[in-house]
Amino acid sequence: MKRRVRIGGLEIGGGVPVRVESMLKVSLAEKEKCLAQCEHLLSEGCELVRAALPSSELTGNLSWLLKHTALPIVADVHFDPAIAMAAMRAGCLGVRLNPGNMPIYKLSEVVKTAKDLGVVIRVGANGGSLSAHHLAAAGGNAAAALFLAVQEQANLLLEQGFEDIILSAKSSSVGNTLRANAFIVRAYPDLPLHVGVTEAGPGDGGVVKSAAGIGVLLTQGIGDTLRVSLTDEPEREVRVGYEILKALGLRRRGAELISCPTCGRRRADVMQLVKLVEPLLSGLPDGSTVAVMGCEVNGPKEAKNADLGLAGTPVGAVLFKKGIPVGEYPFETLPDVLPAFFKTRN
């Protein structure tokens, strides 16, 4: 069984569900804004958040934030051992750092403090900050270079007898992300792995890169905690993270909406029906399924398999509950009928 680490009350790895992370997109200099973002993220199901800590002067705010939110925080301190020490002493139970950039006696001090205080250390490499010597050592193969960078950092900690480690290797290229992670799981099968495609960008393109990259890894059983990196609000990163886990049947959060793409055969306006249904989904228990279908080919069967189903007709919809038709309603009455119908799922 893979090693399990604990950041406060949050377990990662070793068979617990894959965790969903994000990163604060406001500076710790604005502690109230950070708290508001943490609370929003918590309400979306976020389980761990990273916060950039570029200077020791912000540790007071980090300490304040840790006291005010229930969301576990990893301080992203990169290469300055003094900032890492300050973060841990401020009560932060996870730090991300690059031990390769620290003098070895400083690293020993960081590791000793992490052991004493029960801190988890995340180490890893990003395509955007690969060093020239790792690229050269890998013969220019960026995925292999990512692995070499992770290996260097992991071994520095393991040689000090420190094992509460989370590894990561990310690239903005899905292919390089997949290959680097394949190298890592072979070399370090016991260490928890944080997965994601870095700098995936905005909009559908960013969602696609993340879902394809993280989806392929998770399907191979690779990944203990994930972050979707979008040029967008962090709440959307968390929602997309759960959508990936739901799509692969790995976690259930919220309801699943199955709705047909509509075609020239449709008898109902599915997009209109979906607009009526979407606001009602948040009230359903986790793992509920709702089908909205627009025609007689696939409609009735999908609508019957779901917990709640709407099979469109030319003038409205037939409602199904666990496969049993409970009534046919004209479109105008659906806004009044649906809220009560959705409550019957509870």
Added chain:
Amino acid sequence: MKRRVRIGGLEIGGGVPVRVESMLKVSLAEKEKCLAQCEHLLSEGCELVRAALPSSELTGNLSWLLKHTALPIVADVHFDPAIAMAAMRAGCLGVRLNPGNMPIYKLSEVVKTAKDLGVVIRVGANGGSLSAHHLAAAGGNAAAALFLAVQEQANLLLEQGFEDIILSAKSSSVGNTLRANAFIVRAYPDLPLHVGVTEAGPGDGGVVKSAAGIGVLLTQGIGDTLRVSLTDEPEREVRVGYEILKALGLRRRGAELISCPTCGRRRADVMQLVKLVEPLLSGLPDGSTVAVMGCEVNGPKEAKNADLGLAGTPVGAVLFKKGIPVGEYPFETLPDVLPAFFKTRN
């Protein structure tokens, strides 16, 4: 080498690039609307479109549409051999049908006409229309039942000596889609395969299901043509299809935008920079890369690796062309500077 089929000028399978399909979401009864949708789809790079043909009376409109658009069309006729015959005689070079629902002498007639006219037949099964006998034969395993349904249809055609076939097995469950397709490629390694997750739904959830499902299949080398099924405009299906192929390095269409998710460390407002950059992407050659980065950690290196790069500063951005800084500009001047900068890529 896998068999290659031809729908008019479009080759599918046998090593040509994975094709991107969609389906008309307006009825053939409204031929002008269908034509407008075909032309929009063509401009997005759509290579094949399916059109529901629920009645022979619409074959006149299908024939008109085939004469007016360059986009190859597959008529979706399901189970009525008379409609299939009418579609082929109207000049349609692809039909989707379910031969299991046709009397065998009728199927022979359809197959003979398809051979004479060079028509490709797509057969397949959807989770929503699985028959009770296939489910029972598979012991209730929906993925195996999907395979049995595809096998029945494929064998009916192969037994008649007909091989210009495209297979498909789709479920709204990503897992069942993956498993059914794994069965198919083992049983029919030579036949082209259409892949997709059916009824993926609206919004990010639909995009995630499609990218994860199709992404995993394509990473395994499975899939010769794809359709993203969204409860949304068909143009978005095509754009998401290309995003999946781009993410996996399988096809290049348009430019790739790499942009950081921003964090508390950022020195620039990346979302603002991305908004300035996005409208300019469509003018770039296929396969161009553009990086928009907000900080000094990963920013300069990603910006340098891209064809065009913007590394944010607190007051604007440094522009890079193939790794060479070409100037630093305050934010207010970027709307004027960027269009000319983007033209230098051509």
